[in-house]
Amino acid sequence: MGIKWNEILITGDPLILGSQIAILLTMIGIVGGITYLKKWKWLWTEWLTTVDHKKIGIMYIISAVLMFFRGGMDGILMRVQTSRPEMEFLNAQHYNEIFTTHGVIMILFMAMPFLIGFMNLVIPLQIGARDVAFPQLNALSFWLFFCGAMLFNLSFVVGGSPDAGWTSYFPLAGKEFSPGIGNNYYAVALQISGIGTLMTGINFIVTILKMRTKGMTLMRMPMFSWTTFITSIIIVASFPILTVALALMTFDRLYGTHFFTLSGGGLDMLWANLFWLWGHPEVYIVALPAFGIFSEVIATFSRKTLYGYKSMVFSIVGIAILSMVVWVHHFYTMGAGPGVNSIFSITTMMIAVPTGVKMFNWLFTMRKGRIKMTTAMLWALAFVPCFVIGGVTGVMLGMGAADYQYHNTLFLVAHFHYVLIPAVVFAVFAGTYYWWPKMFGHMLNEKIGKWHFWLFVIGFNMTFMPMFFLGLDGAVRRSYTYSVESGYAPLFFVSFIGSIILALGFAAFCYNIYWSVRYADRNIPSDPWDARTLEWATASPVQHYNFAKLPEVKSMDAFWYMKKNNEGLTLKKEELEEIHMPSNSGLPFIMCVVFGISGFFLVFEWHIAAAVAAVGIFAGLIIRSFDYNDGFHVHKEEIEQTESAWRNGEGEVNRYVGKR
Amino acid sequence: MSANVNTSLPLEYQTEQSRMNILGFWIFLGAEIVLFATLFGVYGVLYERYAGGPTHQDIIMMREVMIQTILLLTSSFTCGLAIFEMRRNNLKGLITWLIITLLLGVGFLFMEVNEFLHYIHEGATMQTSAFLSSFFVLLGTHGLHVTVGIGWAILIIIQLLQRGLTPVTARKTFIIGLYWHFLDVVWIFIFTFVYLKGMVA
Numbered sequence: 001m002g003i004k005w006n007e008i009l010i011t012g013d014p015l016i017l018g019s020q021i022a023i024l025l026t027m028i029g030i031v032g033g034i035t036y037l038k039k040w041k042w043l044w045t046e047w048l049t050t051v052d053h054k055k056i057g058i059m060y061i062i063s064a065v066l067m068f069f070r071g072g073m074d075g076i077l078m079r080v081q082t083s084r085p086e087m088e089f090l091n092a093q094h095y096n097e098i099f100t101t102h103g104v105i106m107i108l109f110m111a112m113p114f115l116i117g118f119m120n121l122v123i124p125l126q127i128g129a130r131d132v133a134f135p136q137l138n139a140l141s142f143w144l145f146f147c148g149a150m151l152f153n154l155s156f157v158v159g160g161s162p163d164a165g166w167t168s169y170f171p172l173a174g175k176e177f178s179p180g181i182g183n184n185y186y187a188v189a190l191q192i193s194g195i196g197t198l199m200t201g202i203n204f205i206v207t208i209l210k211m212r213t214k215g216m217t218l219m220r221m222p223m224f225s226w227t228t229f230i231t232s233i234i235i236v237a238s239f240p241i242l243t244v245a246l247a248l249m250t251f252d253r254l255y256g257t258h259f260f261t262l263s264g265g266g267l268d269m270l271w272a273n274l275f276w277l278w279g280h281p282e283v284y285i286v287a288l289p290a291f292g293i294f295s296e297v298i299a300t301f302s303r304k305t306l307y308g309y310k311s312m313v314f315s316i317v318g319i320a321i322l323s324m325v326v327w328v329h330h331f332y333t334m335g336a337g338p339g340v341n342s343i344f345s346i347t348t349m350m351i352a353v354p355t356g357v358k359m360f361n362w363l364f365t366m367r368k369g370r371i372k373m374t375t376a377m378l379w380a381l382a383f384v385p386c387f388v389i390g391g392v393t394g395v396m397l398g399m400g401a402a403d404y405q406y407h408n409t410l411f412l413v414a415h416f417h418y419v420l421i422p423a424v425v426f427a428v429f430a431g432t433y434y435w436w437p438k439m440f441g442h443m444l445n446e447k448i449g450k451w452h453f454w455l456f457v458i459g460f461n462m463t464f465m466p467m468f469f470l471g472l473d474g475a476v477r478r479s480y481t482y483s484v485e486s487g488y489a490p491l492f493f494v495s496f497i498g499s500i501i502l503a504l505g506f507a508a509f510c511y512n513i514y515w516s517v518r519y520a521d522r523n524i525p526s527d528p529w530d531a532r533t534l535e536w537a538t539a540s541p542v543q544h545y546n547f548a549k550l551p552e553v554k555s556m557d558a559f560w561y562m563k564k565n566n567e568g569l570t571l572k573k574e575e576l577e578e579i580h581m582p583s584n585s586g587l588p589f590i591m592c593v594v595f596g597i598s599g600f601f602l603v604f605e606w607h608i609a610a611a612v613a614a615v616g617i618f619a620g621l622i623i624r625s626f627d628y629n630d631g632f633h634v635h636k637e638e639i640e641q642t643e644s645a646w647r648n649g650e651g652e653v654n655r656y657v658g659k660r
Numbered sequence: 661m662s663a664n665v666n667t668s669l670p671l672e673y674q675t676e677q678s679r680m681n682i683l684g685f686w687i688f689l690g691a692e693i694v695l696f697a698t699l700f701g702v703y704g705v706l707y708e709r710y711a712g713g714p715t716h717q718d719i720i721m722m723r724e725v726m727i728q729t730i731l732l733l734t735s736s737f738t739c740g741l742a743i744f745e746m747r748r749n750n751l752k753g754l755i756t757w758l759i760i761t762l763l764l765g766v767g768f769l770f771m772e773v774n775e776f777l778h779y780i781h782e783g784a785t786m787q788t789s790a791f792l793s794s795f796f797v798l799l800g801t802h803g804l805h806v807t808v809g810i811g812w813a814i815l816i817i818i819q820l821l822q823r824g825l826t827p828v829t830a831r832k833t834f835i836i837g838l839y840w841h842f843l844d845v846v847w848i849f850i851f852t853f854v855y856l857k858g859m860v861a
Contacts, residue, residue: 133680133684134680134681134684198691201691202684202687202688202691203684205684205687206680206683206684206687209683210676210679210680210683211680236687236690236691236694237690237691237694238694239691240691240692240694240695240698241694241695241698243695244695244698244699244702245698247797248702248797251786251793251797255786255787256786256787257786257787257793257796257797258711258787258789258790258793259702259706259790259793259794259797263711264711264787264788264789264790264793265706265709265710265711265789265790265791266706266709266790266793267705267706267709267790270702270705270706274698274702277698618811622815625812625815625816625819625832626815626819628828
């Protein structure tokens with residue numbers, strides 16, 4: 001098989017050696033800790049084999065926070081390297097690897113899983129269901145994402161990181177110009193997690209279409225459910241394109257085909273088209289659920305129904321359609337010609353229309369509302385102006401003729417960070433503060449939260465605002481250094497200071513989690529925010545069957561209506577029925593391991609070993625096909641006990657009427 | 661998630677979980693359509709980039725391809741008969757027609773593999789030119805789907821023999837029927853846009 005043992009572990013770089021030691025120590029620490037606390041069985045039965053959508057959501061979010069740390073470290077390293085001209089902290093190759101992994105990790109292994117985590121956590125609760133349509137498939141989706149993420153992260157210590165940018169443009173990413181195995185990691189790891197994402201999309205479409213509770217019509221669904229629904233459709237429509245593109249990349253790199261190569265009639269522009277046919281919808285796959293989170297947070301803390309509900313729905317549908325017809329704007333300068341560029345300029349600028357509608361709807365929701373300045377709401381408030389800067393510079397970039405001036409500069413980098421950080425990162429922070437009590441039954445500390453907020457928002461603006469001006473002055477992206485004569489040094493230094501403040505903000509967030517887990521008050525009602533949607537109509541943390549009795553919906557903002565009219569809040573003993581729930585399964589986790597081993601061999605081009613490991617994948621599918629486990633029933637006594645325990649607490653709006 | 665049983669519907673649609681599985685599979689087929697559409701798009705871009713290698717007219721064996729087409733289209737018809745027998749609650753008829761479907765599918769696959777080997781002997785491999793890369797990957801993806809379908813159907817037949825016709829086995833059979841017909845539709849596009857168009861190009 002031609003194994004080159006000396007190429008497996010990366011040696012000779014003190015930074016990477018440090019990481020290798022740190023990874024080893026962390027792993028020893030985790031294994032030792034779990035063994036010492038005798039938690040292996042708990043870990044296996046409660047988490048690794050779970051099919052509970054809430055626990056899967058929490059696992060997504062924990063993984064995403066870890067990936068945020070990894071991607072953030074890459075970002076800080078880049079800022080350090082460019083903090084002074086002619087800096088010699090990272091060499092050019094290392095810098096290439098760092099900006100590549102930063103992009104891939106932040107988009108695919110941080111933004112998406114964070115949002116999919118919230119979808120998992122919230123959607124079945126918001127539509128009044130007891131789980132998703134396919135609980136075990138949902139667990140498999142998570143484990144495939146996790147497998148892909150781990151495989152990708154392995155690259156920088158084992159074998160070498162991909163270094164052709166997160167877009168992996170050919171011919172650079174091909175075997176001729178990148179002979180190492182780094183880009184194999186890109187092709188294989190993204191393929192594995194992409195399959196998981198596609199199945200998540202299918203799962204949520206069916207869940208939302210088929211499992212809404214009585215009275216929950218489509219036009220009564222909370223906005224986060226709507227954005228999840230539309231996002232899932234975009235996932236199903238666009239992820240197969242990524243699957244094909246990555247498969248063809250794998251064929252080109254591993255089996256010598258000529259799809260994107262310069263020789264043999266291949267066409268490198270075909271990769272750019274396929275990549276962005278997926279890549280642009282991907283932007284909206286992460287943006288739409290974030291918009292949904294803001295809609296929930298703004299409505300709750302303005303204490304008003306969302307303004308312009310119908311126009312919100314139409315604009316997300318409009319954005320979804322337009323997202324499919326703008327991909328060429330990512331490569332105006334690569335020779336499509338003025339006719340094509342004009343058409344794509346127009347479609348690109350059209351996206352500003354539905355997005356603008358949403359902006360005004362959020363502003364009008366806040367108008368005359370009694371706004372509560374919670375940390376979650378602060379993120380939503382900061383999102384509006386920051387995102388508008390990102391959006392307006394997007395329109396500037398969207399004009400094909402003008403783009404020749406900005407393309408490939410830091411102006412573009414500043415633009416997409418101004419889009420993705422306010423939209424996605426602010427949203428997941430808002431969501432974390434907002435839904436944390438739903439996940440764990442205690443709040444995050446608001447005071448530390450405000451430190452987190454201000455450090456992060458100031459740091460963000462200080463890091464990326466200078467890049468607009470650097471870009472206009474001609475500083476190119478992905479360049480590992482610059483000369484003293486260029487005059488870029490002061491702005492780059494400001495950006496570096498900003499990134500340190502940004503990192504302090506993230507540290508405050510981590511400290512907040514630590515503080516709240518240890519010291520926060522556990523004695524809070526299930527509806528601490530006086531919220532409007534059904535996820536707050538049940539216990540916090542949510543009992544595994546979600547609802548003892550499925551709620552009936554009579555209007556939009558269903559839970560708000562129930563509270564105002566005092567309907568459906570009490571649960572009577574005679575209403576209790578046995579509840580059918582799916583059983584746990586270890587298969588998804590085992591599939592993750594098998595996919596990981598097979599993928600690892602494929603990365604190293606050990607084809608026979610990969611094929612042998614892949615037999616395990618088929619074995620898993622066959623076992624699943626013969627699995628007739630029908631789940632189990634939760635007994636009335638258990639439900640009665642659980643319900644009376646949380647419903648009779650202090651300050652609780654939901655009541656239980658039993659024997660006592 | 662199973663309570664909602666409606667016995668007035670066909671067996672495969674009776675439980676709520678079955679209805680969700682069937683809808684989910686339709687959506688999966690939608691994703692498959694996007695996947696094959698992308699492969700057709702790639703082929704449409706690369707199909708004249710011969711790079712000095714063989715062209716369509718040099719390699720295509722139309723007679724064999726015609727037989728493959730007839731085998732696969734017939735298998736789709738027999739698959740329809742199998743589902744028809746399932747609706748009549750005739751387990752024996754269902755399994756018989758399923759096995760005939762699979763035999764036709766195996767015949768198709770056998771001929772396709774021979775066709776590929778023939779091309780490779782002629783020196784037309786996946787590495788020869790962009791045209792052949794896209795040709796082999798498009799057809800290979802379809803062939804791989806047929807292979808997976810055959811393996812999957814065998815699992816279903818075993819379960820039908822073990823358990824008879826239940827709402828669950830009926831749903832599983834129905835879903836693989838959808839899958840099989842879908843592969844047939846894809847083949848019609850391959851036959852038209854790869855072979856027929858290749859012969860007149």
